[in-house]
Amino acid sequence: MSLDQSIFPEARRQIEICNACRYCEGFCAVFPAMTRQTAFADGDLTQLANLCHNCRGCYYACQYTEPHEFALNIPAALAEVRAESWERLARPQALARLFQRHGVAMAALLVLALAGFFWALAAFEPATGTGFYAYLAHGAMVAIFAPAFVLPLVLIALSLRAYWHEVGAGGLRLRRVLQAFDKAARMKNLSGGHGEGCNFEQGDRFTNRRRWLHQAVMYGFLLCFASTISGTVMHYALNWPAPYPLLSLPKLLGIPGGLMMLAGTAGLARLKLRADPALGAARVWGGEMAFILLLGAVALTGMALYAATGTALVAPLLAAHLATVLVLFVLMPFSKMVHGFYRMAALMAEAGKPAPAGGGE
Numbered sequence: 421m422s423l424d425q426s427i428f429p430e431a432r433r434q435i436e437i438c439n440a441c442r443y444c445e446g447f448c449a450v451f452p453a454m455t456r457q458t459a460f461a462d463g464d465l466t467q468l469a470n471l472c473h474n475c476r477g478c479y480y481a482c483q484y485t486e487p488h489e490f491a492l493n494i495p496a497a498l499a500e501v502r503a504e505s506w507e508r509l510a511r512p513q514a515l516a517r518l519f520q521r522h523g524v525a526m527a528a529l530l531v532l533a534l535a536g537f538f539w540a541l542a543a544f545e546p547a548t549g550t551g552f553y554a555y556l557a558h559g560a561m562v563a564i565f566a567p568a569f570v571l572p573l574v575l576i577a578l579s580l581r582a583y584w585h586e587v588g589a590g591g592l593r594l595r596r597v598l599q600a601f602d603k604a605a606r607m608k609n610l611s612g613g614h615g616e617g618c619n620f621e622q623g624d625r626f627t628n629r630r631r632w633l634h635q636a637v638m639y640g641f642l643l644c645f646a647s648t649i650s651g652t653v654m655h656y657a658l659n660w661p662a663p664y665p666l667l668s669l670p671k672l673l674g675i676p677g678g679l680m681m682l683a684g685t686a687g688l689a690r691l692k693l694r695a696d697p698a699l700g701a702a703r704v705w706g707g708e709m710a711f712i713l714l715l716g717a718v719a720l721t722g723m724a725l726y727a728a729t730g731t732a733l734v735a736p737l738l739a740a741h742l743a744t745v746l747v748l749f750v751l752m753p754f755s756k757m758v759h760g761f762y763r764m765a766a767l768m769a770e771a772g773k774p775a776p777a778g779g780g781e
């Protein structure tokens with residue numbers, strides 16, 4: 421059942437008007453999917469909401485926005501359903517509700533507390549170890565970070581299973597997975613139906629900036645993740661522990677990845693400040709901004725740590741970096757981070773549905 425009883429009836433009212441109008445049919449994946457039916461259950465609206473990426477093109481094109489009596493605001497209506505679905509389907513739900521109410525404070529306090537914890541831990545210098553492991557033993561890092569990474573992924577898998585069931589997605593086939601990955605890799609839906617991008621930040625001016633910034637963050641994050649994996653392989657399989665030189669896989673992947681994340685998060689934060697909050701889920705604006713800043717802090721502390729190698733700043737920067745990474749992982753099922761997983765699930769669910777009347781994507 422919906423956490424806010426007014427969200428679904430309002431989204432349904434607006435989508436039914438769109439389904440009669442259909443002017444925005446070519447804008448994004450939402451409208452072709454909408455045309456497949458004439459009645460919308462809560463699960464149908466949840467699926468449409470997770471296909472929407474809040475580009476706002478349909479708002480600026482619409483002749484039924486306020487002051488028209490229909491008062492349409494599809495980007496906001498779908499953003500509310502989307503945020504509600506992430507909260508309602510999250511496991512454990514109580515923690516998700518707590519995060520929705522106090523997410524910014526929780527993230528900030530956790531970063532501070534964990535930075536203090538890692539700083540204190542570094543005082544017990546390991547007997548052996550070089551580089552970062554001179555401050556925190558490799559075994560201790562693995563013992564802390566492995567469960568902090570795996571458990572949130574298990575919780576996300578549970579919530580995605582509930583989503584899959586709610587939207588009636590059917591069987592999962594390899595073809596659907598490949599189609600979804602293809603669209604996500606190109607961020608096709610962020611290019612707008614016409615390929616000129618969103619008008620997220622400036623009314624009627626279309627731009628692909630939001631798409632490029634999203635790609636910088638996503639590919640930057642994946643490069644950093646690949647850097648960590650390569651370091652782990654070198655540590656265990658090649659018996660080559662950190663620190664690694666500049667011309668090594670962890671550095672060649674990690675440095676561009678960190679720079680891309682920094683540029684992407686700075687740009688996305690700026691866009692969010694310029695955009696109209698009334699065209700999104702206003703109640704989660706702070707949490708979404710905090711998530712962007714947390715991702716930026718992970719990249720900034722990582723790059724600063726690299727630059728400070730061999731100086732006295734390594735210990736405090738390592739504590740700050742480990743704290744931001746740990747908070748990012750631990751809060752993954754409840755923060756905006758989860759939107760990437762839901763977007764993939766929505767694209768996979770959509771790939772299995774019959775083609776909409778009149779073609780579509």
Ligand code: SF4
Nearest residue numbers: 438441442443444482
């Ligand atoms: S957003 Fe407005 S213009 Fe677009 S399909 Fe809906 S009612 Fe029509």
Ligand code: SF4
Nearest residue numbers: 448472473475476478
């Ligand atoms: S805000 Fe953009 S992505 Fe969402 S329904 Fe409107 S046109 Fe589609």
